[in-house]
Amino acid sequence: MRAANQLSVKVVLDSSGPALQQVVKAGGLYLIKPNIGELCRLVGAAELDSACVAEAARELIGDGKCELVAVSMGPQGAVLISPDLADFVPAPAVRKRSTVGAGDSMVAGMVYALAAGQPLREVIRLGVACGTAATMNPGTELFRKPDVDKLYNWLLQTMPRESAVPG
Numbered sequence: 001m002r003a004a005n006q007l008s009v010k011v012v013l014d015s016s017g018p019a020l021q022q023v024v025k026a027g028g029l030y031l032i033k034p035n036i037g038e039l040c041r042l043v044g045a046a047e048l049d050s051a052c053v054a055e056a057a058r059e060l061i062g063d064g065k066c067e068l069v070a071v072s073m074g075p076q077g078a079v080l081i082s083p084d085l086a087d088f089v090p091a092p093a094v095r096k097r098s099t100v101g102a103g104d105s106m107v108a109g110m111v112y113a114l115a116a117g118q119p120l121r122e123v124i125r126l127g128v129a130c131g132t133a134a135t136m137n138p139g140t141e142l143f144r145k146p147d148v149d150k151l152y153n154w155l156l157q158t159m160p161r162e163s164a165v166p167g
């Protein structure tokens with residue numbers, strides 16, 4: 001991460017426990033993707049309701065730890081927090097087979113959208129679509145692109161671009 005920072009390479013981190021703690025402490029990350037439990041442990045909170053999630057994430061951003069925080073909440077979906085946006089994306093209801101790799105798939109979707117220069121709203125929407133699509137397959141099987149396309153379009157229809165909530 002130090003080397004990446006020297007080269008101005010953006011770092012995306014998905015980790016937990018002491019590893020997450022240590023790297024975040026060093027600061028300078030672009031995006032972190034804790035699930036809600038990981039965020040609680042990171043900020044030393046017993047639990048966080050939806051209002052407090054944005055507050056906790058903004059504190060990390062304000063302290064220069066990272067620029068963006070994507071907090072995943074399993075079947076509830078995820079929220080992407082930047083200094084001026086808290087964008088919640090609900091997870092579409094699907095027939096769940098296995099959640100193994102859901103978080104990893106979500107990160108993959110977000111990195112893909114970021115690399116393509118997509119706006120943050122599309123970044124978190126594609127992340128949720130990939131994460132949820134991964135749960136539709138058994139065992140360690142990850143997502144299938146046709147499922148991602150279907151879920152992404154469903155999210156586009158149910159939550160139009162303009163409805164991003166400031167703050």
Ligand SMILES: Nc1ncnc2c1ncn2[C@@H]1O[C@H](COP(=O)(O)OP(=O)(O)OP(=O)(O)O)[C@@H](O)[C@H]1O
Pocket residue numbers: 034035036072073074075076077078091092093094096099100101102103104106127128129130131132135
């Ligand atoms: N039961 C579910 N139903 C629908 N979508 C789900 C479900 N579980 C996970 N997801 C999707 O996957 C995303 C990431 O899931 P989660 O919050 O469980 O990540 P995680 O705890 O980091 O997972 P991992 O075990 O892969 O580390 C969620 O935001 C959601 O889009």
Ligand SMILES: [Mg+2]
Pocket residue numbers: 014035103104
């Ligand atoms: Mg995870």
